[in-house]
Amino acid sequence: MSQSKPIVNPILEARSVDAYFGAFHAVKNVTLSVRPNTVTAMIGPSGCGKSTFLRTLNRMHEEIPGATMKGQVLLAGEDIYARGIDPVQVRRRIGMVFQKPNPFPSLSIYENVVVGLTLAGVKNRSVLDEVVERSLKHAALWNEVKDKLKQPGTSLSGGQQQRLCIARALSVEPPVLLMDEPTSALDPISTAKIEELLVELKKDVTVVVVTHNMQQAARVSDRTAFFLLGEVIEYEESSTLFSVPKDKRTEAYITGRFG
Amino acid sequence: MTSATSTVSPTSGSSRPRARAVSMAQVSYRDIRRKWFNRFMLGTLGVAALVAVLPLISVLYYVFKQGIAGLNLEFFTQLPKPVGETGGGLGNSILGTLTVVMMATVIGLPFGIASGVFLSEFSRSRFTYTLRFCVELLAGIPSIILGIFAYALIVVPMGGFSALAGAVALAIILVPTVAKTTEEVLKLVPDHIREAGLALGLPRWKVILRIVLWGSRAGISTGIMLAIARISGETAPLIFTALNSQYWPHGLLEPVSTLPVQIYTYAIAPFEDWNRLAWTGAMTLVFFVLIANVSMRLILRRKA
Amino acid sequence: MIRNSSDRRFYGVLLAASLVIVLVLGAIAAYLGQLAWPEIRHSGIGFFFKEEWDPVNGQFGAAAFIYGTLVSSLIGLVIAVPLSMSVALYLNELAHRRVAAVVGFMVEMLAAIPSVVFGLWGIFFLVPMLRLHVEPVLGKTLGFLPLFQGPPYGVGMLAAGVIISIMVTPTITAICREVFRGVPLTQREAALALGATKWEMIRLAVVKSSWSGVFGAIVLGLGRALGETMAVTMLIGNRNEISASLFAPGQTMASVIANEYAEAGGGPHVAALAYVGLALFVVSFCINFGARFMIERLKLRKAAA
Numbered sequence: 033m034s035q036s037k038p039i040v041n042p043i044l045e046a047r048s049v050d051a052y053f054g055a056f057h058a059v060k061n062v063t064l065s066v067r068p069n070t071v072t073a074m075i076g077p078s079g080c081g082k083s084t085f086l087r088t089l090n091r092m093h094e095e096i097p098g099a100t101m102k103g104q105v106l107l108a109g110e111d112i113y114a115r116g117i118d119p120v121q122v123r124r125r126i127g128m129v130f131q132k133p134n135p136f137p138s139l140s141i142y143e144n145v146v147v148g149l150t151l152a153g154v155k156n157r158s159v160l161d162e163v164v165e166r167s168l169k170h171a172a173l174w175n176e177v178k179d180k181l182k183q184p185g186t187s188l189s190g191g192q193q194q195r196l197c198i199a200r201a202l203s204v205e206p207p208v209l210l211m212d213e214p215t216s217a218l219d220p221i222s223t224a225k226i227e228e229l230l231v232e233l234k235k236d237v238t239v240v241v242v243t244h245n246m247q248q249a250a251r252v253s254d255r256t257a258f259f260l261l262g263e264v265i266e267y268e269e270s271s272t273l274f275s276v277p278k279d280k281r282t283e284a285y286i287t288g289r290f291g
Numbered sequence: 292m293t294s295a296t297s298t299v300s301p302t303s304g305s306s307r308p309r310a311r312a313v314s315m316a317q318v319s320y321r322d323i324r325r326k327w328f329n330r331f332m333l334g335t336l337g338v339a340a341l342v343a344v345l346p347l348i349s350v351l352y353y354v355f356k357q358g359i360a361g362l363n364l365e366f367f368t369q370l371p372k373p374v375g376e377t378g379g380g381l382g383n384s385i386l387g388t389l390t391v392v393m394m395a396t397v398i399g400l401p402f403g404i405a406s407g408v409f410l411s412e413f414s415r416s417r418f419t420y421t422l423r424f425c426v427e428l429l430a431g432i433p434s435i436i437l438g439i440f441a442y443a444l445i446v447v448p449m450g451g452f453s454a455l456a457g458a459v460a461l462a463i464i465l466v467p468t469v470a471k472t473t474e475e476v477l478k479l480v481p482d483h484i485r486e487a488g489l490a491l492g493l494p495r496w497k498v499i500l501r502i503v504l505w506g507s508r509a510g511i512s513t514g515i516m517l518a519i520a521r522i523s524g525e526t527a528p529l530i531f532t533a534l535n536s537q538y539w540p541h542g543l544l545e546p547v548s549t550l551p552v553q554i555y556t557y558a559i560a561p562f563e564d565w566n567r568l569a570w571t572g573a574m575t576l577v578f579f580v581l582i583a584n585v586s587m588r589l590i591l592r593r594k595a
Numbered sequence: 596m597i598r599n600s601s602d603r604r605f606y607g608v609l610l611a612a613s614l615v616i617v618l619v620l621g622a623i624a625a626y627l628g629q630l631a632w633p634e635i636r637h638s639g640i641g642f643f644f645k646e647e648w649d650p651v652n653g654q655f656g657a658a659a660f661i662y663g664t665l666v667s668s669l670i671g672l673v674i675a676v677p678l679s680m681s682v683a684l685y686l687n688e689l690a691h692r693r694v695a696a697v698v699g700f701m702v703e704m705l706a707a708i709p710s711v712v713f714g715l716w717g718i719f720f721l722v723p724m725l726r727l728h729v730e731p732v733l734g735k736t737l738g739f740l741p742l743f744q745g746p747p748y749g750v751g752m753l754a755a756g757v758i759i760s761i762m763v764t765p766t767i768t769a770i771c772r773e774v775f776r777g778v779p780l781t782q783r784e785a786a787l788a789l790g791a792t793k794w795e796m797i798r799l800a801v802v803k804s805s806w807s808g809v810f811g812a813i814v815l816g817l818g819r820a821l822g823e824t825m826a827v828t829m830l831i832g833n834r835n836e837i838s839a840s841l842f843a844p845g846q847t848m849a850s851v852i853a854n855e856y857a858e859a860g861g862g863p864h865v866a867a868l869a870y871v872g873l874a875l876f877v878v879s880f881c882i883n884f885g886a887r888f889m890i891e892r893l894k895l896r897k898a899a900a
């Protein structure tokens with residue numbers, strides 16, 4: 033894998049990560065560092081392991097029956113896979129937004145946003161109110177829903193639901209936010225809104241986003257990693273990767289010769 | 292909560308639950324409490340499973356422990372003795388159950404299979420919705436009500452209790468059970484098999500009988516066996532249709548002793564000898580029902 | 596498509612057989628009504644509000660049986676519903692595949708055991724346990740409530756309720772398992788990704804969105820509870836009276852029929868019992884109808900989503 037100058041003080045660092053589904057080796061020896069307050073994109077053809085790798089970053093991979101992994105993932109220097117570390121603690125610090133928006137249908141918009149806090153036992157109404165407003169503003173959804181916070185989370189459009197999920201993930205103020213193809217199920221306008229959002233978000237959060245859409249990666253990310261068959265082929269500043277990629281395979285992919 | 296690397300929060304707020312703690316070594320009291328509450332609740336789920344399974348174990352244990360004592364050839368071949376005399380058996384009840392169940396199957400099976408086939412193969416008919424609804428309702432009727440029906444239908448005009456009346460009541464229980472499993476099994480047959488038969492020039496009825504029904508015979512037989520096992524254990528509809536008797540079955544139009552009814556009679560009686568016979572009878576019944584269920588399930592699993 | 600005459604005949608045979616089933620359903624209602632008519636004409640609806648049940652003097656009132664049916668079913672559900680939900684969650688979410696297969700099978704086997712065998716076990720095991728261990732303790736600790744007062748007979752409403760709960764558990768568990776399995780993976784992932792513990796995930800994603808399905812399971816369980824006859828008859832004490840205490844003997848609609856029908860001499864007694872049977876028929880009909888309706892609606896809503 034080719035990579036330009038190393039990152040000092042990365043907030044998230046993967047070291048020789050392998051991921052398996054039973055015997056199938058889905059992610060092969062990936063080493064990657066993420067600088068704080070950046071947007072990092074992961075691109076590659078379908079089935080190349082980028083989503084699987086993403087899920088090893090917040091210990092969601094192990095929730096699948098038969099799934100295992102090897103290696104280390106360091107959050108601010110601490111290995112999240114160290115013995116004795118509770119996955120629950122990891123996931124509170126590394127949030128995730130999924131491809132298909134999944135607000136809880138039995139909760140209102142308000143309740144959806146703060147569910148992370150209410151689970152933690154926060155009951156103070158004024159605190160919750162403040163977090164709701166802050167998170168929804170952060171997700172560029174406040175103005176659209178501020179008058180209907182009591183309505184069920186699923187009463188919104190697809191793009192709004194996804195922003196609701198982003199607000200929900202942000203409400204617990206995680207240092208890192210993982211996004212698994214967040215706009216692939218949305219219409220172009222919602223997609224554009226969320227892309228704008230990503231650029232804004234990196235002031236407070238470090239974002240790692242898996243995307244199928246190369247133009248999106250080029251637009252929003254600072255660094256991009258190109259995945260192929262479970263390996264990282266190239267990991268580079270986005271401006272460089274998309275204009276003068278170092279690896280032939282990267283060039284083939286971004287010029288549309290496959291995938 | 293302190294943190295190793297803290298970042299400035301956008302808004303102030305002393306009542307905020309926490310700042311952006313990154314270090315996972317910092318675990319709050321609340322987190323610990325959540326963790327232990329989680330373990331506790333998951334534990335109670337496991338306990339619930341244990342509690343749910345205990346009655347089964349207890350019933351099986353007692354039935355076999357108490358019943359095995361009276362298990363001998365006499366039990367299967369002899370009539371019950373009068374009160375006070377030891378020995379005797381429930382041979383008449385076992386024979387009676389076989390008789391009544393066989394009659395009920397003969398009466399009910401054609402209707403059960405026919406309606407099951409109808410529901411599966413002619414599901415576009417207007418009548419289908421009504422039929423399915425009726426089958427469901429019939430299945431939900433308490434079996435004792437079916438006893439009253441059989442009483443009114445047969446016992447009253449005939450002027451007496453009979454095995455036939457009991458068989459009719461049991462047949463009505465059999466029909467919806469068989470209909471539902473037959474429909475389910477037939478629906479599993481993919482449509483292209485039917486199309487293949489039709490394409491060969493076979494009339495629809497032959498396709499259904501020779502190909503679809505015949506091909507599903509394992510599943511259907513299983514359903515029938517399970518239904519028979521079920522009606523063998525039914526007591527309520529027999530109490531005032533087939534009634535009971537202390538003699539060998541002597542006619543389809545006469546009262547007959549059946550195992551469940553006899554178990555009931557002997558269980559509530561204050562005589563120890565009778566209680567003992569009840570246990571052995573229960574053991575026989577449970578044994579039969581369990582074997583039927585377990586073997587049918589194993590057969591289904593092997594096919595799948 | 597029915598083209599030729601042999602197909603038409605075949606269809607006709609099936610149709611005729613199926614029609615018989617529909618007719619039988621109607622016939623049951625009709626015959627019940629006919630048997631019960633003398634008492635219906637005599638007492639009308641007031642039949643269900645009178646407590647006095649005196650075959651000797653021809654005075655019949657079913658209030659005690661309505662009460663008994665309701666109370667025993669209620670106890671049965673109060674015990675069985677949380678238990679069954681927990682078992683369903685355990686089997687679906689917690690247990691290893693093989694353990695779940697075994698335990699799930701055992702729960703299903705509970706449904707295969709004949710009612711009379713439960714009654715037999717109840718008489719010689721459950722009743723003594725209640726009489727000697729459970730009811731005295733309940734009486735001492737909660738005896739200030741009229742529910743737990745009176746001598747601990749063992750047989751009675753509590754025993755009937757417990758046996759109903761055992762027999763209804765397989766039904767409710769099976770439906771709950773299906774309902775819980777239907778919760779999409781995305782919901783579970785959403786909860787877990789937020790840092791929810793496994794229990795929190797279950798509560799938030801699985802249970803919270805399944806209440807309508809669980810409600811359907813409860814209604815179906817109630818339908819089964821109403822129809823349980825033999826075990827209840829053997830454990831309820833067979834006293835045709837309303838009593839506040841759960842320790843007291845009672846009678847349900849099904850158990851009075853089981854007890855008295857065979858020896859019911861004379862028209863009025865049989866008519867009164869048939870009237871009770873008709874009421875039971877109507878109630879279980881409505882409950883099954885209601886449950887079916889709810890489940891159909893749930894299916895439609897899921898299909899539209």
